[in-house]
Amino acid sequence: MTRSPAIARRELSSYFYSPIAYVAMALFLLASAFTFWDDFQPGAPAEMRSIFQWMVWLLVFIVPILSMGLMSQEWATGTIESLMTAPVNESDVVLGKFLGSFGFFTVLVAPTLLFAVMLSLFGQTDKSAIACGYLGIILVGALFTSIGLFCSSLTRSQVVAAVASAALLFVTTIVPWWVSGKATLGAFWRVVADQCIMRRYEDFSKGIIDTGNIVFFIAATAVFLFLTVKVLESRRWA
């Protein structure tokens, strides 16, 4: 894994050459600024609960755009050949790509700290609840990025990678959250839906830190990274 930093560094800096990354960033900040409107009202409680909720919605579509090229571009341009014939192994590559993309994700989310600063200027904020919300966002970002990376490793088309990971994120995040609000849902499916990403994330946005939730996000992220390593290893025998 000692070669991951070089790959992460290259991946992160490549975002700053890519117009699509800037567009995704602008979209994300613009949309989250609109949702901040709900929180930033006279008389409203000085908390960021609704913006944290909305951010996950946005990330379901933004993260696939950031992660779509991670591996698929290597396949499409053939750079995978020079990459894998350097003395690196598959986990170096996967970890490096993940860290680079996750690094850009933190750059993407960082400006929203400005909202927290604005709130604290005008009201008594619960700083630990906000910090907790950000912890949740960071963990969600890590999981989403690893899912996006996995989808990107399966295809040489960036578009296919983006659509596939957005679909996967939608099904695992938005759908369970939506159906769990339905009264007609059976007990079994209710349990399943409650285990899903959005429900667990909601705890963070309310300021609740549950070790189980943290473990869930880290483990799920690791699973997708592991799967990506396996996809890369299968290439040798193609």
Next chain:
Amino acid sequence: MDRISFDVSKGQIVGFLGPNGAGKSTTLRMLTCYLSPTGGTATINGFNIFHQSEQVRSNMGYLPESVPLYLEMRVEEYLDFRGRLRKMDRESRRKRIDYVIERCWLTTVRRRPIGHLSKGYRQRVGLADSLLHNPAVLVLDEPTVGLDPTQIRETRKLIKDLGGDHTLLLSTHILPEVEAVCDRAIIIAGGKIVAQGTPDELRASRRLNSRVLVECRGPAKEVEAALSRVSGVSRTEIISDNGDPYATIALRAKDGADVREEAARTIIGRGWPLREVRLEHATLEEFFVQVTANQAMGKSEGKTEGKTE
């Protein structure tokens, strides 16, 4: 690939020659640990490609056929990234980058994004990358494809220069290229080694496979008959006999003998106006076909042996 086996000794430049689809790139990809062979093994610099893949790759520079590069990066930046991947420290990265940039004539473009460079420059960036860590073994897959004649000459010169310090394995489908730069050539076709030897040996066997074309004004049949009596001619063939007064006859000589002068004398002696006498070397494809055919004839025993194996 079908059970190929060869050795390359230290400091040698070995050319890997074959028509398209012969399995050149596949072999190189297996040697560079990009693909895993389903059977057999290889040892490079004493390291096994299966069990010591990382050491193999640390001691090898590889230029893939398509020259894949990150187009958004600058030349210098890309080489720095490759140096980091290879765990070179800052000081040696700086030194080696300066060295390879000069060596591969990249000084004028070192701060340019790779995406803005022409094919020839990209090829040199790939070459610079493969030299960056001063590897013992260099594997170059078709290093001169897509270059202009000047660049081809420069690249061949560079490859020849590198020969002493590095062991080079390069693939090509251009026969003269092998003759110009390599100490030894391995010819493969259909996933098998069909011939190997020094360029001189190759040249000799190519002469065996060359033919002489004679064009004159005269009745084709008679001209052919006259030429077939020239000493040293083993086979004659009428190339064009479409009613016009000119006849073109192809001659094949025994044991690479030069029959041009004798043929010309014969034609002139018979009073047919001579237009052209030309020695035509076998094209690479013909050469392959003939080499393969010779192998099949000469080593039919070996072949059956291979089948029962």
